[in-house]
Amino acid sequence: MNETILVLGASGQIGTELTEKLRSVYGKKQVIASDIRGGNAAIMASGPFEIIDATDKETILKTVKKYKVTQVYLLAAMLSATAEKYPQKAWNLNMNSLLAVLDLAKENHIKQVYWPSSIAVFGPTTPKENTPQKTIMEPSTVYGISKLSGEFWCNYYHKKYGVDVRSLRFPGIISWKSKPGGGTTDYAVDIYFKALEDGNFNCFLSENTRLPMMYMDDAVNATIQLMQAKSEAIKVRTSYNLAAIDFTPKEIFEEIKKHVPDFTITYNPDFRQQIADSWPSNINDSEARKDWNWKHQFDLAAITKDILINLKK
Numbered sequence: 001m002n003e004t005i006l007v008l009g010a011s012g013q014i015g016t017e018l019t020e021k022l023r024s025v026y027g028k029k030q031v032i033a034s035d036i037r038g039g040n041a042a043i044m045a046s047g048p049f050e051i052i053d054a055t056d057k058e059t060i061l062k063t064v065k066k067y068k069v070t071q072v073y074l075l076a077a078m079l080s081a082t083a084e085k086y087p088q089k090a091w092n093l094n095m096n097s098l099l100a101v102l103d104l105a106k107e108n109h110i111k112q113v114y115w116p117s118s119i120a121v122f123g124p125t126t127p128k129e130n131t132p133q134k135t136i137m138e139p140s141t142v143y144g145i146s147k148l149s150g151e152f153w154c155n156y157y158h159k160k161y162g163v164d165v166r167s168l169r170f171p172g173i174i175s176w177k178s179k180p181g182g183g184t185t186d187y188a189v190d191i192y193f194k195a196l197e198d199g200n201f202n203c204f205l206s207e208n209t210r211l212p213m214m215y216m217d218d219a220v221n222a223t224i225q226l227m228q229a230k231s232e233a234i235k236v237r238t239s240y241n242l243a244a245i246d247f248t249p250k251e252i253f254e255e256i257k258k259h260v261p262d263f264t265i266t267y268n269p270d271f272r273q274q275i276a277d278s279w280p281s282n283i284n285d286s287e288a289r290k291d292w293n294w295k296h297q298f299d300l301a302a303i304t305k306d307i308l309i310n311l312k313k
């Protein structure tokens, strides 16, 4: 495994933990973390760190040459809720960063690219249950539009220029080491912190809003597994459906209550309710399971136990 990896967006929720794991797999010096801002102190100290605007192709190229980078993981993005407030900014960040990296691969500066898509590519007309890989896709959010366009750019660069780009449609990602920002599924992270800090959680989604979710450990493992799979095994070059569990705010609340008996919740849905209502409840990821043996490990009970133990420490 002789790879040198550049992570763009390493200070974000997924970037932080993915960088940590990549460094443990490939070696600390082999993984260059970067973001437009500083981030997690341990990530900045445990290996190379560069300040990079992910839309700035020239700076990315300079860094690729400086470290002889072979793979880029592009995690920088504006998520669904923030993107609704800043549509043009979201489009520019989400699209220009992807096109910059795809161009670097097309020009043979790098060999492989990872870019996450999202369940946000689906929309209100998509079948809500067991959503298939190929189905109606009419996203109603700016974020979803950018992710769906990005998927087709990935497919185009693969078919037309032979670029080895790989992608997963992430559900909501639950973590405790790093927090998300600006997403609709973020409530499922905040709820754990509030359970321990305040004993009460004010939820911005209604109690029965069911969404697909996944623990960070599973998301990071899926990403590395996909990137390490043989190229011939990767049959989907837009982006793979990826699933683990699904639950409602009420169900996660009940699970936490088993460990924090006095925990209370109130429901005050805001503009994010409409975004959540446009997304599937659960996803059929049989192609990922068949093509490169994807298997998730954590269910809601295991996630809750693990997070509460770690946060209490």
Ligand code: AKB
Residues within 6 Å of the ligand: 079, 080, 081, 117, 118, 119, 120, 143, 170, 171, 172, 173, 182, 183, 184, 185, 186
């Ligand atoms: C969001 O809520 O915007 C993200 C996502 C599902 O892609 N977590």
